[in-house]
Amino acid sequence: KLQFLYLIAVPQCTYQIVMALARAALAVLLCGAGASGASAPAVGGKNVLMIVVDDLRTQLGAYGHKESATPHIDALAESGTRFTHAYCQQAVCAPSRASFMTGLRPDSLQLWTFKGDFRQSHPDWTSFPEHFKQSGYAPVLGGGKTFHPNHPRNYDEPRSWTQERPYFDFYEPGCPHNSTEEPGANGYTHSVCPSDKPLKHFFDHMMAEHAVSLLQLAKQEQAQANHPRPFAIFAGFRRPHLPWQIPLKFYDMFTDASLPPPAHPHVPEGMPDVAWTCGDRCSWELENRTVWDFELRAPLRAGEAAVLRRAYLAAVAFLDSEVGRVLKAVDTLGFRESTLVALWGDHGWGLGEGNFWHKFSNMEHSARVPLIIRAPWLPQAAGTVAGDLVELVDVFPTVASLAGTPAPRYANGTLLPLDGADVSAVLVGGVGAAPGYTPKDYVFSQFPRCDGGNTSAAAFNYCKNSDKEDIDFMGYSVRDAHFRYTLWLEWDGAKLAGKWETAADGGAGEELYDHTGDDGSSFDAFPRGWRSLAADTAHAVDKVRLRAALQAFFDK
Numbered sequence: 001k002l003q004f005l006y007l008i009a010v011p012q013c014t015y016q017i018v019m020a021l022a023r024a025a026l027a028v029l030l031c032g033a034g035a036s037g038a039s040a041p042a043v044g045g046k047n048v049l050m051i052v053v054d055d056l057r058t059q060l061g062a063y064g065h066k067e068s069a070t071p072h073i074d075a076l077a078e079s080g081t082r083f084t085h086a087y088c089q090q091a092v093c094a095p096s097r098a099s100f101m102t103g104l105r106p107d108s109l110q111l112w113t114f115k116g117d118f119r120q121s122h123p124d125w126t127s128f129p130e131h132f133k134q135s136g137y138a139p140v141l142g143g144g145k146t147f148h149p150n151h152p153r154n155y156d157e158p159r160s161w162t163q164e165r166p167y168f169d170f171y172e173p174g175c176p177h178n179s180t181e182e183p184g185a186n187g188y189t190h191s192v193c194p195s196d197k198p199l200k201h202f203f204d205h206m207m208a209e210h211a212v213s214l215l216q217l218a219k220q221e222q223a224q225a226n227h228p229r230p231f232a233i234f235a236g237f238r239r240p241h242l243p244w245q246i247p248l249k250f251y252d253m254f255t256d257a258s259l260p261p262p263a264h265p266h267v268p269e270g271m272p273d274v275a276w277t278c279g280d281r282c283s284w285e286l287e288n289r290t291v292w293d294f295e296l297r298a299p300l301r302a303g304e305a306a307v308l309r310r311a312y313l314a315a316v317a318f319l320d321s322e323v324g325r326v327l328k329a330v331d332t333l334g335f336r337e338s339t340l341v342a343l344w345g346d347h348g349w350g351l352g353e354g355n356f357w358h359k360f361s362n363m364e365h366s367a368r369v370p371l372i373i374r375a376p377w378l379p380q381a382a383g384t385v386a387g388d389l390v391e392l393v394d395v396f397p398t399v400a401s402l403a404g405t406p407a408p409r410y411a412n413g414t415l416l417p418l419d420g421a422d423v424s425a426v427l428v429g430g431v432g433a434a435p436g437y438t439p440k441d442y443v444f445s446q447f448p449r450c451d452g453g454n455t456s457a458a459a460f461n462y463c464k465n466s467d468k469e470d471i472d473f474m475g476y477s478v479r480d481a482h483f484r485y486t487l488w489l490e491w492d493g494a495k496l497a498g499k500w501e502t503a504a505d506g507g508a509g510e511e512l513y514d515h516t517g518d519d520g521s522s523f524d525a526f527p528r529g530w531r532s533l534a535a536d537t538a539h540a541v542d543k544v545r546l547r548a549a550l551q552a553f554f555d556k
Contacts, residue, residue: 055348
């Protein structure tokens with residue numbers, strides 16, 4: 001990591017000597033990095049703490065959801081920058097994580113399902129944590145769901161991580177019950193089971209303990225080193241991902257009335273059937289083995305929806321308490337002023353709005369995520385709210401820039417052709433504060449379907465275990481400041497691309513939703529009217545414009 005030396009009132013000869021030495025040192029560092037990929041010391045750099053949360057939508061107090069109990073994450077937002085329009089690239093765990101942990105989009109990685117990993121398509125790529133390792137950071141350690149488990153193998157250890165501690169693996173059992181009333185039912189997905197067992201038995205409590213231990217290790221190493229190095233710690237939390245196996249005390253914080261049933265429980269008017277999914281199965285299972293079924297045009301009853309929404313609130317409250325323990329450790333160990341903290345969800349989640357009870361879609365509640373970044377050395381960014389359109393693929397280059405590291409490179413020194421953009425100018429002070437930054441007009445997401453056209457059942461139609469050649473449809477989605485437009489195309493398994501020649505005729509289905517004024521604080525109010533405007537002639541110009549932007553971006 002390059003350090004800037006400021007010389008004040010020194011003789012000209014001294015200045016020339018120092019600059020010559022600095023140029024020589026720089027040449028040595030670059031040569032060494034290019035030849036062997038060896039790390040250059042990063043003395044005096046900024047520490048990095050990345051907090052990745054599974055299935056977290058903008059259901060936070062900081063985003064206007066006062067029914068949520070998230071004081072610690074809210075405090076982080078108050079001391080940093082909260083992005084109101086941040087979006088994932090694909091609303092499911094493995095492809096989304098592969099994307100933001102590499103800075104590449106699913107199309108670039110050719111990863112749209114749970115088969116394969118980025119090391120197969122990009123074996124020489126420098127991952128997000130590996131970049132800090134290359135930049136001389138130590139320790140660079142992680143745990144939990146950062147990469148998706150086994151994508152790549154062993155969480156890319158040892159390549160992406162320094163080896164002071166082994167990677168803290170993710171594992172948790174499902175709910176203890178197992179229904180026999182429905183084929184394929186299990187205690188892991190679509191299950192709710194609050195528990196009074198001690199906190200030490202919950203993965204997210206263990207993850208927080210591990211993250212704190214890594215911070216303590218970093219403190220010890222910095223105290224003992226003659227030339228302390230900054231650290232990079234990646235902590236991957238599980239809740240509010242299913243199963244909603246949560247400490248009972250958090251469940252008891254809420255009632256079934258804490259979050260009323262969705263105002264629009266039916267699928268949006270005019271939505272093509274291919275856009276819908278029920279997730280792993282079209283039912284929910286409670287601890288007493290009660291099973292609630294739902295279908296495309298038969299949503300859950302209001303009382304059933306209220307129980308599930310309460311469980312999500314409880315899961316988020318539990319998550320917040322564990323994140324709070326990690327943030328407290330940052331402060332007590334004296335790291336607050338020197339540590340960049342970023343928190344984001346890998347994708348959003350539907351809580352019955354539009355009859356979506358999962359992610360696995362291009363709907364706003366699934367594609368939109370919370371993103372909070374705190375860089376204490378930028379006091380002008382504290383407590384700010386950014387309405388810029390940003391994407392999770394931007395997090396890698398943005399954090400690398402804010403931390404002051406060199407631009408991400410391959411091990412041989414060649415610049416990485418990242419798909420993401422450095423949006424650090426938003427924190428620094430707006431347009432023009434960083435070279436080349438221009439706010440985005442559009443952001444893009446996508447999601448496949450593997451149902452063979454059988455959209456009436458729609459269980460497991462999200463392509464989890466499908467080969468990429470066997471995808472049936474791809475839903476390509478674009479969001480601008482006012483609208484979300486999604487185009488569903490039949491998939492060409494030989495070309496691994498949608499059949500864009502059918503785009504002008506609307507492909508296999510189109511969706512156009514009005515999100516004017518949507519800041520993420522209401523999942524009931526948006527999209528306006530909960531109806532697709534794709535067939536509305538009054539919005540034909542908007543549809544054609546967004547379709548053109550979509551095709552220009554994806555049809556390459």
